Amino acid sequence: MALEQIPRSPLLEEALGPGGPIVVFDGVDLAFDEKVILRNVSFTLKTGHTKIFLGASGAGKSTILRLALGLLKPDSGRIFVNGERVDNMNEDQLMAVRADLGMVFQEGALFDSLTVRENVGYKLYEETDLPLDDVRRRVEEVLGFVGLAQYVDRKPSELSGGQRRRVAIARAMTVKPAVLLYDEPTTGLDPITAATVDDEIIKLRDLESVSSIVVTHQLRDAFYMATHQAIRENGAIRIVSASGEKREEAEFIMLRDGLIGFEGTAEELRHATDPYLLEFMS
Numbered sequence: 001m002a003l004e005q006i007p008r009s010p011l012l013e014e015a016l017g018p019g020g021p022i023v024v025f026d027g028v029d030l031a032f033d034e035k036v037i038l039r040n041v042s043f044t045l046k047t048g049h050t051k052i053f054l055g056a057s058g059a060g061k062s063t064i065l066r067l068a069l070g071l072l073k074p075d076s077g078r079i080f081v082n083g084e085r086v087d088n089m090n091e092d093q094l095m096a097v098r099a100d101l102g103m104v105f106q107e108g109a110l111f112d113s114l115t116v117r118e119n120v121g122y123k124l125y126e127e128t129d130l131p132l133d134d135v136r137r138r139v140e141e142v143l144g145f146v147g148l149a150q151y152v153d154r155k156p157s158e159l160s161g162g163q164r165r166r167v168a169i170a171r172a173m174t175v176k177p178a179v180l181l182y183d184e185p186t187t188g189l190d191p192i193t194a195a196t197v198d199d200e201i202i203k204l205r206d207l208e209s210v211s212s213i214v215v216t217h218q219l220r221d222a223f224y225m226a227t228h229q230a231i232r233e234n235g236a237i238r239i240v241s242a243s244g245e246k247r248e249e250a251e252f253i254m255l256r257d258g259l260i261g262f263e264g265t266a267e268e269l270r271h272a273t274d275p276y277l278l279e280f281m282s
Helices: 010-015 061-069 091-098 116-120 122-127 132-145 161-173 191-208 219-227 266-270 275-281
Strands: 023-032 035-045 050-054 076-081 101-104 179-183 211-215 228-233 236-241 250-256 259-264
Touching: 023 061, 035 061, 035 076, 035 250, 035 259, 050 061, 050 219, 061 076, 061 101, 061 179, 061 211, 101 161, 116 122, 116 132, 116 161, 122 132, 132 161, 161 179, 161 191, 179 191, 191 211, 191 219, 191 228, 191 236, 219 228, 219 250, 219 266, 250 266, 250 275, 259 266, 259 275
Parallel strands: 050 211, 050 250, 101 179, 179 211
Antiparallel strands: 023 035, 023 076, 228 236, 250 259
C-alpha cells in the first residue's frame, strides 16, 4: 500500500513528510501468548540521530531491534524503515531493506575460522559482485576508521574483547548502511575498553551521518554517547563534549511494562523525578 493511502496518525504526518525520519514505530503492540512485550510503542529516528533504549531485563529493548529488522512482526501498529513499511513485508522484500541496516551483536558474532579481513568483508564477498580489489580497499578503509588496520590478517581469537567489538562495527559499516543497530555493544567490557567502542559509535554517527539505535543497560556508556561528539580537526578525529544542539540529537527511551515510560535527552533524564527512573539510575 502506498504511503499516501495509509490512514495517518499525527506522528506519521510529520514523520513521513519531506526529510522525515529514517525509522518510524507507530503504535506498535507485541505479545507472546499472554505476555505483553510492547504496548502502543511510537517513536521516530532521524538521520544522524541516536535513540538509546534503556529498561530492565525483559523490558523489550532487543525486541525493538528485531522488529526493525523484520525478524518479528508486530500484532498491530506500523513500522517504517527508509520510508518503506516493513511490518507487512515478506522475506524477499525485507532483504532489500536490511541491505541498508547494520547490526552489531552483543558478542560480536565473528566467524572464528576467518581472518579479520574476511570477517569484515564477508557480506561484500558473498552478496555483491564488487571486484576483489574494491572489496579489499573498502575493508582496509573501515578497519582504518576503527583503528584496527594492522590487525587485518589476525583471527578473532588473537584480539581483545574490545577489538572484536570494533571489528564487528567495521563489518556492519562495510556496506555503508544508513542505520546501525547495536545490541548491548559494551556489555562485558571494562570501562576503558568500553569507551573505545563508544567512540566508534559516536564517530560513525557524527562523521558518517549514520543513524543509531542502541540497546544497553550500561548507563555510563549511554550518557557518554549522548553527551559527546566527534569532530575533525587538523586532519585528526577528536571526541569532545557535545554542544547543546548536538545533545538534542540523542534521546533516551525507557521501556517499562511494555510501555514507553520516558523519552527525552540526557539532561531531561538526569532531572527526572519519577521514582522508577530514580531507582533505575541509582
